Amino acid sequence: MKEKELQRSRAVLPIGTIMKLTELTARQIRYYEAQSLILPVRSESNRRLYSLNDIDRLLEIKDYLTEGFNMAEIKRVYEKQASRRQQEHRKLTKPVSDADLLDALHNEFLTVGGLKHDGGAFSN
DNA sequence: TTTCTCACA
DNA sequence: TGTGAGAA
Numbered sequence: 001m002k003e004k005e006l007q008r009s010r011a012v013l014p015i016g017t018i019m020k021l022t023e024l025t026a027r028q029i030r031y032y033e034a035q036s037l038i039l040p041v042r043s044e045s046n047r048r049l050y051s052l053n054d055i056d057r058l059l060e061i062k063d064y065l066t067e068g069f070n071m072a073e074i075k076r077v078y079e080k081q082a083s084r085r086q087q088e089h090r091k092l093t094k095p096v097s098d099a100d101l102l103d104a105l106h107n108e109f110l111t112v113g114g115l116k117h118d119g120g121a122f123s124n
Numbered sequence: 125t126t127t128c129t130c131a132c133a
Numbered sequence: 134t135g136t137g138a139g140a141a
Contacts, residue, residue, distance in 0.1 A: 016126065026127075027134060045141070047127060128141080 011041045011051040018050050022058045029058065035071050037061055037078060 015026050022029070032038055033048070038057050040048040057078075064074050 014127075025135080027136085030128090031134075045127085046129095126141105128139100130138090131136105133136090 008052045011049040011054065013050045013052075013055070015048050015050070018055060018058065021055055022062060024058060024062060032058065032061055035075055037071075037074060 038054050040050045
């Protein structure tokens, strides 16, 4: 089922579509790119092209921002995600599913944000 | 028409 | 972050 992964990563959507789908302004979307939160590819005419994965990430970012996180924290988490993916790739053994990864990241977010006090005995 | 970059309130 | 200018 890797065909789907490729399709999700296939960047073909212009920023206008992203704006409507994420409720974000072009300004914000470009700013997040500057902060390396997303990495859209460029068309031959220098136009930004986003993938479905980018949309997901943008929605997540919007979510975290709503919850009171700042760029630095969000960046930190994505950097961690990147390094984790590399590690998993090297081990080339049992890769973690995206669901597990997101769950772990979300958990870290709650901890870092002080929204969680212990091992997650309760949910918000 | 849409998006891009850059600069300024 | 918003907005406007000038270009592609």
